[in-house]
Amino acid sequence: MPFTASDIIKLILAVFLPPLGVFLERGCNADFLINILLTILGYIPGIIHAIYIIFKF
Template identity: 70%
Template structure:
């Protein structure tokens, strides 16, 4: 799987603001709301979930 420029932008966005990275990848789906909850509960779980979503899709 090739990494594009947009993927790099999404990864940077996921590190700075995890819900933004998920929103750019999946839109306003359940993954986005799960990531918001994880980010509120802890910044690191939000980042890990965002990276997982971006790499998986």
């Protein structure tokens, strides 16, 4: 699967606002809620989870 411009935008958003990057990729589901929880508990785990969700095939 090629790397698109929307992936770059989602990656940038995932670094600054991890839940927003996950929301744009998956919508409002369990992944989004998990990411909100991880971001509240620690910013870095939220970023890691968001990047994982964005690049998961």
